[in-house]
Amino acid sequence: MELDLTTFLMEVVNFMILVWIMNRLLYKPVQAVIAKRLAAMDQMRSEAERIRTEATELSQTYHGRLATWDAEKTELRRQLQTEIAAERQRLTADLDQELDGMRDKARIAEERQVEERVRLSEERAIAHAGRFAAHLLSRIATPELGKQLMDMLLEDLAALPDEQHRSIVESLGRVDSVVRVASAYPLPDDSSQHFEVRFREVFPAAKQFSFSVNEALLAGIRVNTGPWNLSANLKDELSFFQGGINGD
Structure with missing residues (x-):
């Protein structure tokens, strides 16, 4: 078989035309599609990387919040x-x-x-x-005991505190002042006169005296002059002993 130069050249030309046609109509569009798909894949890969990064950050934030919540709890x-x-x-x-x-x-x-x-x-x-x-x-209780108690009271009058003595003197200085003497038994005249004399020795201002009988006293006497109550009798001593207040 002889090689025909013209035929060879024609084949070469045909091959070149085929290559140009393939490059024009097939290779470049395919490359463009491949490049587009590669770009889309790169974008998807970038998006996936971003999503993975965000997921990692969210996971870290979540774990951080869990740790904070555990600490707060x-x-x-x-x-x-x-x-x-x-x-x-x-x-x-x-x-x-x-x-x-x-x-x-x-x-x-x-x-x-x-x-x-x-x-x-x-x-x-x-x-x-x-x-x-x-x-x-x-x-x-006898009249003799009553006389002894009266003498005891007359002796005690001289030993009264100064303040009480002055108060009794002031009381006796009033025009209507009366020294009221109550005894358990009636006092004989000599006893009442004796009382007046001895009382005036201590209180010269005494003017009037009034004598009465109060059998509740049992024995002794009780003397009232103004607001003062001077007593030497068994009734008041007994009331004092019982913690009471002088009565009658």
Whole structure:
């Protein structure tokens, strides 16, 4: 087979035309499509990388928030436990104080009951002693004892405190002042005159005297001048002994 130069050249030309046509109509569009797809893939890869980065950041943020929340929960739990302990301590202290107050009230109430029982016992004992003393004194009350008590009162007048002495003098200085003398037994004239003389020795301002009988005095006398009550009798001594107040 002989190689025909013309045919060879024609084949070469045909091949070159085929190459140009393929390059024009097929290769460049394919390259453009490939390049476009590569660009799309790069964009998708970049987008995926961005999403992965954001996911990593979100994951880190989430884990950070979880750690912070765990720390906050731990702190809140600690604060709550502290507050509960403080509240328990306060309530315990209040309860102890209330119990102490109740115990104190109960103790005070019991002490008052004991004191009341003691007071009642003392009052009963004093009343019993008073009745016994009154019965005894009523048996020894005589006019002679009354005269002795009157002399004792007259002796005590000279020893009165200065303030009381001045007050009695002022009372006797009034125009209508009367020295009222009550005795358990009627005083003989010499006894009443003796009393007036001795009384004026201590209180010269005494003007009028009034004598009366009060059998409740048992023995002795009681002298009233103005607001003052001077007594030396078994009744008032017995009342003083019983813790009472002069009566009649």
